Amino acid sequence: MNREDQLRQLRDRTNPWDIVVIGGGATGVGIAMDAASRGLDVLLLEQSDFGKGTSSRSTKLVHGGVRYLRQGNITLVRDALRERSLLKTNAPHLVHDLAFLIPCRNLWQRFFYGVGLKIYDLLAAGNNFATTRRISKLESIQQIPTLKPEIVSGGVVYHDGQFDDTRLLINMVQTAHEQGGCVLNYVCVDAISKDASGAINGVRATDQESDETFDISARAVVNAAGPFCDAVRQMDDPKCEPMLSASQGVHIVLPRKLFPGNTAIMVPKTPDGRVLFVIPWHDHAIVGTTDTPIDEVSLEPSAQTEEIQFLLSTAAKYLVTPPQKEDILSVFVGIRPLVKGDKSARTASLSRDHVIRVSESGLVTITGGKWTTVRKMAEDCVDRVVKEASLHAKLCCTRSQRIHGYVESDFDGAPRSFYGTDLALIQQLESETPDFAKPLHSDLTITAAEVIWVVRHEMARTVEDVLARRTRALFLNARAALAIAPNVVELMAAELGRDETWCEQQREAFRKVAQFYLPQSIG
Numbered sequence: 001m002n003r004e005d006q007l008r009q010l011r012d013r014t015n016p017w018d019i020v021v022i023g024g025g026a027t028g029v030g031i032a033m034d035a036a037s038r039g040l041d042v043l044l045l046e047q048s049d050f051g052k053g054t055s056s057r058s059t060k061l062v063h064g065g066v067r068y069l070r071q072g073n074i075t076l077v078r079d080a081l082r083e084r085s086l087l088k089t090n091a092p093h094l095v096h097d098l099a100f101l102i103p104c105r106n107l108w109q110r111f112f113y114g115v116g117l118k119i120y121d122l123l124a125a126g127n128n129f130a131t132t133r134r135i136s137k138l139e140s141i142q143q144i145p146t147l148k149p150e151i152v153s154g155g156v157v158y159h160d161g162q163f164d165d166t167r168l169l170i171n172m173v174q175t176a177h178e179q180g181g182c183v184l185n186y187v188c189v190d191a192i193s194k195d196a197s198g199a200i201n202g203v204r205a206t207d208q209e210s211d212e213t214f215d216i217s218a219r220a221v222v223n224a225a226g227p228f229c230d231a232v233r234q235m236d237d238p239k240c241e242p243m244l245s246a247s248q249g250v251h252i253v254l255p256r257k258l259f260p261g262n263t264a265i266m267v268p269k270t271p272d273g274r275v276l277f278v279i280p281w282h283d284h285a286i287v288g289t290t291d292t293p294i295d296e297v298s299l300e301p302s303a304q305t306e307e308i309q310f311l312l313s314t315a316a317k318y319l320v321t322p323p324q325k326e327d328i329l330s331v332f333v334g335i336r337p338l339v340k341g342d343k344s345a346r347t348a349s350l351s352r353d354h355v356i357r358v359s360e361s362g363l364v365t366i367t368g369g370k371w372t373t374v375r376k377m378a379e380d381c382v383d384r385v386v387k388e389a390s391l392h393a394k395l396c397c398t399r400s401q402r403i404h405g406y407v408e409s410d411f412d413g414a415p416r417s418f419y420g421t422d423l424a425l426i427q428q429l430e431s432e433t434p435d436f437a438k439p440l441h442s443d444l445t446i447t448a449a450e451v452i453w454v455v456r457h458e459m460a461r462t463v464e465d466v467l468a469r470r471t472r473a474l475f476l477n478a479r480a481a482l483a484i485a486p487n488v489v490e491l492m493a494a495e496l497g498r499d500e501t502w503c504e505q506q507r508e509a510f511r512k513v514a515q516f517y518l519p520q521s522i523g
């Protein structure tokens with residue numbers, strides 16, 4: 001997968017594309033993968049890097065959503081549990097089973113959550129991960145050695161899926177490409193074009209690297225711009241009413257020593273009614289999330305001091321050593337594209353289900369939903385587009401579509417197994433040049449070979465692409481990522497043939513973006 005080849009394909013195209021997809025997050029990439037595998041000519045355009053938006057900033061759960069069970073949304077939970085199972089089958093190198101403990105203060109809580117989660121198991125109907133069980137105080141502490149003993153009388157353990165969101169996203173981009181799709185990052189859609197009757201017939205887009213503009217014709221245009229979908233809808237109809245209500249969710253990342261063991265904590269109800277997770281991930285611990293309504297959406301949202309304080313103080317109620325601000329290794333913030341409810345609704349109770357709307361001129365907008373359900377969202381969307389634009393396409397086949405990197409064996413937790421079949425090729429680079437095998441930083445696992453690999457094969461164009469989304473260095477330890485950025489710049493410049501001006505611009509750009517992830521720069 002090479003960006004120059006993809007650009008050439010775009011330039012050489014004389015026929016209209018069947019579908020142009022705007023947005024390279026989970027939703028857009030899912031649609032590109034589905035459309036390409038049905039034999040449609042699909043072009044995906046992402047204004048920044050794949051996953052720069054919400055899709056890199058999730059809680060990393062492939063789940064039915066215990067909180068939706070509490071809201072009584074049985075259909076949503078059942079559908080998501082089915083998708084959880086399909087995703088684990090199709091991307092076993094990336095999705096794995098994780099145990100979650102709900103710490104209970106008394107017998108009533110153990111009974112209540114035990115029954116609720118048995119229903120969760122039943123809804124999975126044959127697609128279960130391990131089954132739910134009630135456990136004693138002693139076993140709760142054995143599972144989570146840093147759990148405060150005085151706050152539990154026992155617990156309920158249930159199972160859900162965990163993944164690396166951008167590793168899955170990049171592997172899905174590769175799968176779409178392997179099926180014949182054309183996929184481009186750093187190409188922004190600036191306008192939507194229409195024919196004399198007012199029907200949409202393409203888009204105008206600009207390559208953010210060269211400023212080259214493209215007038216692209218298409219039989220159908222899909223707006224999968226996530227939190228930005230109202231801006232794209234306004235390109236079609238400047239007077240349209242916004243359909244989204246945005247809220248942001250903050251996560252903090254802590255050192256593993258504060259949270260050893262392989263079981264996550266799920267707090268079903270914080271004092272202000274939210275759900276909170278403490279999750280082991282890539283040998284670190286993630287605590288999240290908040291749910292704060294926001295007025296404006298941005299590609300790099302900032303955490304508020306109160307949100308960090310809330311996460312620290314809630315985690316402190318459960319952990320023997322209360323985490324301090326100085327312990328935080330990274331902070332990341334994602335924006336939920338929630339389909340609007342009535343004005344009085346709190347964002348936490350708005351719909352997480354997806355919505356597809358078709359405008360009068362034919363723009364298909366898809367939004368809402370969640371990472372876990374993108375395959376189904378894409379299936380529904382492509383079915384709708386095929387109907388609206390009278391396209392000839394095969395039936396959806398993504399239920400059994402193996403994702404790039406697929407391995408026969410289940411995830412075994414071995415270091416870097418999330419690269420799947422590509423790991424052997426990265427290791428080959430490392431054995432050819434032993435210097436490439438050394439971690440670039442003592443607190444991170446990333447090697448020079450990984451940098452080279454993702455530049456050559458995964459369309460990483462900037463230092464941020466490498467450190468935030470191809471590897472997760474910036475999300476795991478922002479200070480360490482900042483420290484190795486100059487090294488990564490050198491490696492990338494050699495691969496991409498860039499000069500010193502590019503290197504300086506990259507170092508500066510990464511310094512700026514890292515501020516959003518550094519806890520000491522937030523209040």
Ligand SMILES: Cc1cc2nc3c(=O)[nH]c(=O)nc-3n(C[C@H](O)[C@H](O)[C@H](O)COP(=O)(O)OP(=O)(O)OC[C@H]3O[C@@H](n4cnc5c(N)ncnc54)[C@H](O)[C@@H]3O)c2cc1C
Binds near residue numbers: 027053189226232289
């Ligand atoms: C805090 C948080 C935690 C979450 N945790 C989970 C979880 O654990 N499990 C789960 O299943 N779901 C989770 N979700 C939900 C899930 O992450 C989202 O539903 C999903 O990532 C949305 O993907 P998307 O593609 O619609 O949006 P995005 O990922 O935001 O993608 C939209 C893309 O469109 C691009 N774009 C915008 N305008 C243009 C333009 N003009 N031209 C070209 N490109 C454009 C943007 O740059 C962006 O990359 C979470 C969400 C949040 C906020």
